Amino acid sequence: MSPWRRAADVAETAALEVRDLRVGFDAPDGLVRAVNGVSLRVDAGETLAVVGESGCGKSATMLAVMGLLDPASTIVEGEVLFGGQDLRRLSDARRREVRGRDIGMVFQDPMSSLNPVMSIGDQVDEVLRQHLRLSRTDARARTLELLARVGIPDAAGRAHAYPHQFSGGMRQRVMIAMALACRPRVLIADEPTTALDVTIQAQIVALVRDLQAELGMAVIWISHDLGVVASLADRVAVMYAGRIVEEAPVHELFARAQASLQPGAAALRAAAGRAGHRTAAGDPGVAAAA
Ligand SMILES: Nc1ncnc2c1ncn2[C@@H]1O[C@H](COP(=O)(O)OP(=O)(O)OP(=O)(O)O)[C@@H](O)[C@H]1O
Ligand SMILES: [Mg+2]
Secondary structure, three states, X not given: OOHHHHHHHOOOOOOEEEEEEEEXXXXXXXXXXXXXXXXXXXOOOOEEEEEOOOOOOHHHHHHHHHOOOOOOOEEEEEEEEEOOEEHHHOOHHHHXXXXXXXXXXXXXXXXXXXXXXXOHHHHHHHHHHHHHOOOHHHHHHHHHHHHHHOOOOOHHHHXXXXXXXXXXXXXXXXXXXXXXXXXXXXXXXXXOOOOOOHHHHHHHHHHHHHHHHHHOOEEEEEOOOHHHHHHHOOEEEEEEOOEEEEEEEHHHHHHHHHHOOOHHHHHHHHHHHOOOOOOOOOOXXXXXXX
16 A cells, blocks of 8 residues: 555544553552543644653553553553554454554663564564565565664664664664654654764654655654754643643744743753753754753
């Protein structure tokens, strides 16, 4: 199916919509209520940034959306609508199909999601072969193209390396290549560029923008880096204590944070306080907000 068709198919409904999501973790001292009724939506071609202080529930929200939390120790409630269909009601097999092909995710901790005993190239090949049924040769050609696009020099030579032979930033780039491999309709990226230097950050942001224009990909981008948020996002949702406390178009929110008139501004400043101050695109408004 052409990517254009795929983008057009979801134009009527949100690419991804979350309704009243709640996540509770079973902990020794009782239930930790990490997410307390989060609702959000992102449309095709749009980028929603999610910001908020450490521990406010950003990763828990996205892991629940992907159906990756262990049901034995977590309670998840709410709806996760992908193209209008509730992912939480799909069979495990169907959900695995959607995950990785239609919804790509870049995890906050790349080491834990790469296989330590499989070469980088084989791991990207596997995603392509499993979800797109590409032949070995076609998969490898696409893998090398992807690795080059995320800024891995000498991709053909490096594809044989194992994760421990890559730096943290290179592993993160491999995770981004894997998440983008099947040209997903939705990309969820959890602090995807924090470990990367400014040049590579800018390259990743440009790649995501290109793919958005090409495929109409919807993006949810969790970041503490307000420079990246300003250069990529259309809207920003500010989370605090498991809830979205404010949501606005990106320029509006930065303007308001500067004026410090809204409760969300405090959370935004808290998020900015943790930002690496290594921005992919300079924005005077951001510097002032941070
Ligand atoms: N497996 C778990 N068991 C118990 N509590 C957890 C678990 N995972 C997360 N939590 C708790 O849930 C809350 C939300 O955590 P989460 O990882 O979603 O935060 P976050 O917003 O992603 O923070 P950060 O910016 O540091 O990545 C925190 O209080 C955290 O301690
Ligand atoms: Mg997190």
